[in-house]
Amino acid sequence: MKKQLNPRHAALSLAIVVFIAAFILSILSAVTIGAVRVSFSDVYRIVLYQVTFGQLKIGEEAFLSSGTMYEIIWNLRMPRVLMGAVIGVLLAMCGVVMQAAVQNPLADPYILGISSGASLGATFSIMIGASAVFTGVLAAMGTAFWAFIGAFGAMALVMLLAHMGGGRMTSAKLVLAGCVVGSLCSAFTNVLIYVGKDAENMKTVTYWLLGSMVSARWPKLLLPGVCAVLGLLFFLTQLRTLNTLLLGDEAAMTLGVNLTKWRMVYMIITSLLSAVAVCTCGIVGFVGLMIPHIVRGFTGSDHRFLLPIASFAGGIFLIWADVIARVLIQNTEIPLGVITSAIGAPIFVYMMIRKSYGFGGND
Template sequence: MSNLQAQAMRPGFDRALVTTRYGFWFVQLILAVIAIVSIGIAVSIGQVHIPLGDSFRILIYKLSGIEIGDIPSLLQGQGANIIWNIRFPRVLLALLIGAGLSLCGSIMQAAVQNPLADPYILGVSSGATLGATFAILIGFGSIGFLSQMGVAFGAFVGAFGAAMIVMVLAGLGGKMSSVKLVLSGMVVNALCTAFANFIIYVANNTDGIRTVTFWTMGSLAAAKWDKLPLVAIVMGLAMLFFLLQPRILNAMLMGDEAAVTLGVNLSAYRRLYLLLTAIITGVLVASCGMIGFVGLIIPHLIRGLVGSDHRRFLPTAVWIGGIFLVWTDLLARVLIPKVELPIGIVTALIGGPLFMYMLIKKGYNFGGK
């Protein structure tokens, strides 16, 4: 029996089921308030400090047209432009990316029944790196509109292509299994990494190599309003779909044999979930580069707090994943004066020790007490 199945059958698996409905919604309300406050703080702090009250007044006016205080004088200063055109889109993108990575990590851990699964287990990370490396160092040349799409398009194609190859390999010779998925992911990851390194080795482009290195560390510095609609639409549809799938996801935790007794065809659902998470992760990676540990750490943390029932687990994981990345991005901007760290470095510095603490404190039982 896998660690994930054992956790599903522990008494703790039903811990969230005994939580009252009002208690659950109260927690969601608290998390929403924390998210709003986090957004206000994140848009206020930076190289140019803006009072928190002024930041909220500017945002309220921009979003609703309601004037609180002396709005005309606030709009005339540089603070309004910094908040609305630079920091607010970046914070919103961080919230969406964090929520998306946490959601995909949660789905992947349930789908492959592996507590070490994250959104990149299907070779998405190496595929995206290969696509981005190709786009930066070689480019699409005169291939029609592709030459105008740039790094984001290359990263998405690479991520999605790698995930499809992994799924095909895992499905050869019989039924797809979690072990075959993990092994196929390792193979594709090695191949994509090798091709990406080959391109870097033969390329005579120092600036391009530096750009590839920075991209692989993840950054939200390029966040603009025109990037938000695609990410927001994809995330909205993904959350709507997966929040309606708690029964199937709970069955996945208990394993294939238990799911058969419940009349659930896990093989078909697993393929569907893996395909959707590959698309979602590809969009997220194309928007901000590689950001690790969010999809691995947050699901473990939330299972330890609310249990493994996906009716309560998924919404909570989405909120906390978004809030976590907002604060992580803030740290990346202010940790070193006048220097912005790649956000992937900060998430690794936080996620690594946190994961080690969880292993030592709780034991390796997939988030159980």
């Protein structure tokens, strides 16, 4: 191995390895936990049989590839745990990149209006129903599609507003535009809920707005999974530019970064990625904001360490938050957004009062 030039970097490199290991371990152990008690050996026999495409057969084939246990472990729990992992990675990664792109430590899909746009789209689909307004292909599209359209529309509007009035797209303009679009979308969402008045639909909307992994199945996992992997690979090539962006518009430009171009690229990619996350699982708050913050408190702002560690930490966090959502109250699912906020808020406050970590500025 090459000589490490900086002992702090050596420690942080080790931390990356530890987090990847913890990420994998979390997936493997979270599968064993759930409302239905299944023994470890049963769980792993089924998982082993499936991941080796039937090569590793311990026990009867009928048990390993069909029946209730198989359904619970392989078709319900496994995709659900993986969904938590994937969505966590997506949200935390988007948080990190957005915070760098707008040079604001408070940026996340919420602040930039993307989640609100997704909510509006989903609410429209649930309360009004696409078939009431559109015909043909559009009428057949489900909630996830409309959530994605909402998120994408909100993002486009934010970009447009930030561009208006000429001049460069500054971070202040982006954040303000995000707030404006966010409140606008929330207002329309509330109108739809109010006008809809259907109690059953209202429950569905609320459930969606609070986020959940209940509907996770293998086919649904494909899109966010591919997005998470590609997104992570792409941003791993951008670490130096991301670092430079944190220095501010002017410094970034004088250090050779075409700020306008890269900020636009990052915003579009993270908006798309978070739109995918939100339209798959509803709104899971706090992950995109909090995980990057907490990790930054330990690693510092250097994206070479922050980005990979925060991404995997996001995955780990959401896996376990979802486990809690599944098992905390027997026979009841607690909305995931409630869990993430309930865990996140106190940790966030702790980080805030910890003296060694400021939110920037000269405190």
